[in-house]
Amino acid sequence: MSDVRRPNFENNITADDVAEAAGVSRWTVNRAFKKDASISPKTRTKVMEAASKLGYVPDLRAAALASDRSNLVALLVDDFANPHKLVMMERLTRILRKHGWDTLLVNTLDRDDAGHAILNASQRRVDAAILIGIQFDDEVLETALHARRFHKLIIFARTSRHPDTISIAVDDAAAMQEIAAYVAEQGYRRPLFLAGPRTYSAHLLRKETFLGCWERRFGTVPEFAEVPAYDPILAEQVVTRILTDRPRDEMPDILVCENDALAIGAIDVIRHKLGLRIPEDIAVTGFDDVPQCQSPNYALTTYRQPLTEMAEYLVEVLESSEDRDFDRAFKGKLVPRASA
Amino acid sequence: MSDVRRPNFENNITADDVAEAAGVSRWTVNRAFKKDASISPKTRTKVMEAASKLGYVPDLRAAALASDRSNLVALLVDDFANPHKLVMMERLTRILRKHGWDTLLVNTLDRDDAGHAILNASQRRVDAAILIGIQFDDEVLETALHARRFHKLIIFARTSRHPDTISIAVDDAAAMQEIAAYVAEQGYRRPLFLAGPRTYSAHLLRKETFLGCWERRFGTVPEFAEVPAYDPILAEQVVTRILTDRPRDEMPDILVCENDALAIGAIDVIRHKLGLRIPEDIAVTGFDDVPQCQSPNYALTTYRQPLTEMAEYLVEVLESSEDRDFDRAFKGKLVPRASA
DNA sequence: TCCCGTTTTGCACGCGCGTGCAAAAAATTC
DNA sequence: GAATTTTTTGCACGCGCGTGCAAAACGGGA
Known part of the structure; x- marks a missing residue:
């Protein structure tokens, strides 16, 4: 009985079937689907026609298994309250796809399960793990590194000094200096820095840089506050707590925020x-340039990271087989708007 | 030479290695890693110890290849301007993960490349494809269906009448009736419906329902406008265009929006x-209850979908091997706030 | 037409695990 | 303690493709 050889779901057509139909060997079929493989144009079209007639598509699982290269990356995210993540996901998936990479989205928000999530990604044998703006990154980082299964561990849009890690980010220090200079030039003198959560391994150097700049320039260290996550709602709570009922003459004249998520909540x-006007009573700056910054409602002065360029570099890193230091800091662009 | 048998990247330890270390067969090792497999507890712990000593993790690629079941779904998204997508992604990935499913994030925003993206997902032999609130879904749907490779094609949070599709959504008609009733009861009499893009295959029944309800109740069909994407920025443009310089007595008293993305832009x-007050001059309602709705800035009256429940049902569908009609409509909840 | 260099094609073996069944071991019964 | 049932373990074969090399086909010059 010939229908015995059909153990798998709905008679999957494989390269063998195409080979038979095209009158070539299976290997030639797979060659036809491979960029710059040594194959004659004539054979290739013959194979491709047979393939499309049969509806054949190469099986990437098998390819990954055989070659130990999956062209798959895990994108670890735990910060879904930050609208900038949506922008990053869009950009990363689009550019990765353009270069033939697929993306496994791993939600590491649930700290208890973060380990499992990462373990699972590693079981899929992804070629690399990309952490984007992870909030609880210390723990996650350790888990991921301990798993020792990711060929490359990339911290994207955040600086990391960890030696086993590749950091692709904007030059936070330079960016913050630019913002600090802008704030000072615009005549603000009582800044309050609104910072995000503190993490050990990976870092946004923004707070330290801003405070340092200001101190060097004016001799005083500005006030600052910390929000436990990059979440506008939490930022609202913190700002409410520290500014409500504060005497007018002790009010800051500008809130310099670590990123837009915080700035939006603050605004x-x-x-x-508080019933105050922006920027007349209190100005605000952010970081990231999320889409909402353009809204007349926020018109947020912020700093844009060259995400596309960073993503393209990421691909370069993924595809490189060298073993050098891939860390790189990009230059972004200050975007002045009405909020400051 | 024994180091010949090491063709793969950094001597991967496999089930065979663990088997040798634990003094059992390879099959017993894999059994130990499988829930409710027939294996004695004693052997299992012995195996697990050996495994963790060696740092062994089962290879899901090989498992998928052998069993033709990947526990992987493709999540197709093309609507990254809509903040609700972030919420959906978070919820879906979390709940899928909880049940042992991984998620491939596929960006189908670039219409030219949508076909490739889908093809690629199919090459990974995902068990199902999930479309969330796809904007250009007609085309994508056809491509995906044509590929004929997804065992299940699920339209999430949107109604589809396509017979080859499983639709898991909120009952849009019931929801909109509730909103319409609320709007009428609050005394609004000149509504303007702000709709999103029109698609053929999958649908939000909101506009038709609202217009119909209103007509039955008051005998007049309300005005409406269409925004080409669920993007606050585009909504701003459309609303600006249709309301600027309109005489006061022709102004709507409420904007009923197809979802929050549009409502936010409208506000x-x-x-x-326009320099008008909300809700005194014009009220606004949305749909989805994105996080920003809570912000005092929007305080948006909206309608919340039971996302968690829907996601749990989605898992149920994924894991079912029956071949019945899985379509299901859920009941959501009207969330009144200050905007209407 | 023959020869030689070049391009194109074929193939053995392996990637790591699942399936279904048979053999072995353990537990149960009398 | 032997016979029977139940649980546990082992195994042949296959999943679909990549690698590296050898064999075959091709092309051009004499």
């Missing part, structure tokens, strides 16, 4: 709970 | 470009 509170 | 324009 909402300043305007709607 | 920004109404307040900051």
